[in-house]
Amino acid sequence: MQAKQVAAVRAVQSIQEGMVVGLGTGSTAYYAIQEIGRRTAEGLQIKAVATSVQSENLAKELGIPLIPFAEVEVIDVTIDGADEVDGSWNLIKGGGGALLREKIVAAASKQLIIIVDESKAVGQLGKFPLPVEIVTFASELTLRKLEALGCKPVIRLTASNEPFITDNGNYTVDCHFDRIEDADQLNLALHAIPGVVDHGLFLHMATQVIVGYADGSARELER
Ligand SMILES: O=C[C@H](O)[C@H](O)[C@H](O)COP(=O)(O)O
Numbered sequence: 186m187q188a189k190q191v192a193a194v195r196a197v198q199s200i201q202e203g204m205v206v207g208l209g210t211g212s213t214a215y216y217a218i219q220e221i222g223r224r225t226a227e228g229l230q231i232k233a234v235a236t237s238v239q240s241e242n243l244a245k246e247l248g249i250p251l252i253p254f255a256e257v258e259v260i261d262v263t264i265d266g267a268d269e270v271d272g273s274w275n276l277i278k279g280g281g282g283a284l285l286r287e288k289i290v291a292a293a294s295k296q297l298i299i300i301v302d303e304s305k306a307v308g309q310l311g312k313f314p315l316p317v318e319i320v321t322f323a324s325e326l327t328l329r330k331l332e333a334l335g336c337k338p339v340i341r342l343t344a345s346n347e348p349f350i351t352d353n354g355n356y357t358v359d360c361h362f363d364r365i366e367d368a369d370q371l372n373l374a375l376h377a378i379p380g381v382v383d384h385g386l387f388l389h390m391a392t393q394v395i396v397g398y399a400d401g402s403a404r405e406l407e408r
Pocket residue numbers: 209210211212213214265266267268277278279280281282283284287
């Protein structure tokens with residue numbers, strides 16, 4: 186088993202009968218959804234909500250029962266990946282373009298278990314460009330406001346060089362900071378820009394971080 190899968194399988198052990206489960210997005214969350222599919226095929230009764238169209242489609246293929254958000258009061262546990270995690274369990278997410286739905290689901294979850302391989306555990310956030318979801322209207326103005334925060338903002342493109350459009354119909358801007366000195370302050374500054382819908386800093390949200398290693402082991406990251 187590769188590192189991402191080991192972390193995913195460990196995290197899925199936390200899911201119990203009857204729970205409402207949030208399905209993350211990305212190559213690590215993929216393994217968690219596969220494992221949830223395996224357990225539901227064996228008879229585990231859960232209900233799930235997805236953080237992206239991609240994860241929703243995977244869940245459908247695997248026969249994982251999905252419920253509409255209108256029926257969700259609380260999500261017991263969400264298992265999701267991250268692009269960076271620091272020693273305080275603060276995260277950068279959104280490398281896969283799903284940060285907005287991921288943050289909505291994470292904020293509604295009693296537990297948020299983050300699964301990563303060891304390359305994602307960092308001393309300080311910011312080497313990974315911070316994804317920011319913005320509305321397409323007047324995007325040039327929003328880019329200038331982002332630049333004024335001290336980063337190089339780049340609109341994410343698809344392989345065919347078109348702007349990448351999120352599941353919510355917005356752009357994703359990758360903000361190159363190199364290092365983020367004060368994530369709480371940056372969170373406030375980003376939310377103060379009108380064209381910004383949300384951003385990939387997930388602060389004080391994770392309740393557990395599981396790191397998978399190339400030797401096939403998985404360990405909880407201590408805080
Ligand atoms: O938008 C995508 C998500 O935040 C992903 O969970 C994150 O980018 C990590 O993805 P991966 O597990 O593929 O590295």
